[in-house]
Amino acid sequence: MISVVLFDLDDTLFAHRRAVEDGVVAHLRSTGLVDPEADFAAEAARWSALEEHHYTRYLHGDLDYLGQRRARATDFLRPYGVEFESDAAAEEWFETYLREYRAAWQLHDDALPVLRSLSRFRLGIITNGVTHFQQPKLDALGIAPFFEHVITSGDFGAVKPHPSIFLHACEVFGVQPTQAAYVGDRLATDAIGAAEAGLLGVWLNRDAAVTDLENEKVATHGIRVISTLAALPACLADAEEPLL
Numbered sequence: 001m002i003s004v005v006l007f008d009l010d011d012t013l014f015a016h017r018r019a020v021e022d023g024v025v026a027h028l029r030s031t032g033l034v035d036p037e038a039d040f041a042a043e044a045a046r047w048s049a050l051e052e053h054h055y056t057r058y059l060h061g062d063l064d065y066l067g068q069r070r071a072r073a074t075d076f077l078r079p080y081g082v083e084f085e086s087d088a089a090a091e092e093w094f095e096t097y098l099r100e101y102r103a104a105w106q107l108h109d110d111a112l113p114v115l116r117s118l119s120r121f122r123l124g125i126i127t128n129g130v131t132h133f134q135q136p137k138l139d140a141l142g143i144a145p146f147f148e149h150v151i152t153s154g155d156f157g158a159v160k161p162h163p164s165i166f167l168h169a170c171e172v173f174g175v176q177p178t179q180a181a182y183v184g185d186r187l188a189t190d191a192i193g194a195a196e197a198g199l200l201g202v203w204l205n206r207d208a209a210v211t212d213l214e215n216e217k218v219a220t221h222g223i224r225v226i227s228t229l230a231a232l233p234a235c236l237a238d239a240e241e242p243l244l
């Protein structure tokens with residue numbers, strides 16, 4: 001019987017990628033470095049790719065938290081011939097970007113309705129991030145009261161998909177892994193990581209496109225796949241049906 005539902009935050013409940021891309025475009029426009037007719041969508045995609053690259057390096061311990069910020073800023077501005085004179089200058093550029101990123105914060109449209117519909121479950125968050133960066137999102141978007149516990153990799157000391165962070169969350173809630181489900185937008189990091197720790201792994205695949213390899217992994221690990229959070233309550237009910 002599942003009694004605890006745990007969520008990933010970025011790009012599961014919180015429209016992170018949209019905020020990142022809107023934020024960098026607003027920041028880039030304000031710098032005057034770029035022609036107003038430039039391909040901002042391409043620049044936003046480049047910025048997102050740099051985030052993925054350098055934030056993953058941070059999660060693997062190859063860069064520290066501020067180091068990944070400086071690396072993203074430095075690589076992003078290189079094609080414009082801009083070089084930061086100091087670490088502080090790169091961090092300041094990043095801070096200015098963050099103001100635009102914060103101004104663009106929003107939830108996915110299906111987030112609040114699903115949280116409201118799960119009142120019979122205890123809810124929590126497991127996020128690969130640091131508390132001082134993630135908690136303000138929950139507070140600002142008004143969803144913090146839904147969650148009994150927020151577990152961040154920064155505080156815990158291990159990152160998803162390592163089973164220990166999922167097991168830690170179950171321990172904090174005082175439940176067995178089989179009594180918990182984990183919902184996230186990344187198949188390997190979220191759903192498979194959770195499944196390997198013994199939780200029900202739910203992959204929120206908003207694109208709905210699935211490769212053969214992904215299908216194979218989904219089947220191997222007993223992952224449930226949904227394309228919208230609106231499908232989560234039915235998915236959880238279905239997972240609880242006794243096998244005939």
Ligand SMILES: [Mg+2]
Binds near residue numbers: 184185
């Ligand atoms: Mg995510």
